[in-house]
Amino acid sequence: MALIPLIRLIALSVVLGFAVIVLGLSAALTSTTETFLGGYFEFAALAIATACLTLITLPIMIALEFLRSGSAFTSMIVVELSWLSILWVLWLATAAEGAQAGQFTFVSGCGYIDSTVEGACRQTAAIQAFSFLNWLILLAYTTLILVLTIIAASRKHAGVWKSSVGNAPFFTQGKGPAAQPTSAPAGSTADGGYTTQPYTAQPVTQHTTGGTMGGTGPASVQAGTVHV
Template identity: 40%
Template sequence: MGYLSVARLVVLVVALVFSVIVLGISADMVTIDKDLERWYDISSIGPELGVAISVISIVSLLPMIIVDFLRRGAFTSWVIVEVSWLSVLWILWLSTGAYSAWAYGLMFVFSDCDYIANTVSQLCQEYKALEAFSFLTWIILMAYAVVLMIFAFMGQSRGNKTWTSTVRDASFLAHSKVGYEGHQTAQVAHPVHPAHAAAPPSPAIPMQVSPSQV
């Protein structure tokens, strides 16, 4: 499954890049919020969520990429670990995007962010960017986690230990050699019915010669 391994690398790298972007945007939004104290209770939660989830993603995704290159078969790269942790991440990204969308609709009237105050216009633009990158990261992480989980179940049904293997080493679509050969042997080595068994050879009867024939 080389294609799935490549898809894994692309998804993790893209999510890591988006996390860095969100971290920069959210940090700047936190700074702007301090100048807008009248909106602080509403607008501060979105940037703070962005900072938190981006830091968590960077700290977890970067080792997942590096460790898989340096050490083959590490437990941090197991399918069950990746599916579980990436599912937690995409839920957090979905929460960040959903709250950002709610806060944006509550605070800003004009969708083009055309305000007299530059700080308000900048905060409006950055809220739109935070919402967009949060939803994009949610989509790619969720899609990869779901696809990986489906392939893991398919490989497990074929007798492969996919859950405790890495994406690079796991066999998702191939049948397990042990299980497949055992199934073939069970089909070939079936017992022979007694009726079809070969009859034992009959004992030889000695020929008797009469005196007249001598």
């Protein structure tokens, strides 16, 4: 497998694994708060929604790239970059909301005597951490693909935005306009010099209007011989 498709597979697989962890932690935290507080944290609900979107869409993108390489709509670079950018924004929002909720809810940090409160604090910190990791991974991957695609487009690769990551010509030189041959003037070379033509002697014919002694009529000289 080529380097960039391998990076794509590893990055999306790691994000999927972290999304499963975040989904489990968020569900457990929501169950705890619903039981003891009669409500839920907004960041936990956002984490559940973001994790579900990730778990629904990323496996489809990975599978279609293997089953229909380069032909699936979701494999197009422009579509993949757009959707993954939306996902990393959601993960960033989840991490930021989790950090804010943890700061105001668990002021002194984790270390409570009550096991329920301590568990909720630990779950909040874990959700925040894995959400930040997913944000960083998706941000780094989308930035890498965006830069490589812009470079490929600048090398005259037509349609690179609509190709898949596996088929994109990231590291090949594009085909520029064909160079037109320059014509040199007759008797000259392309570097400005001049050529010499071989000399061939041609017969010379000369006509005179006079005659010789006692004769009339034209006299002709051809190739050095006089005919009277």
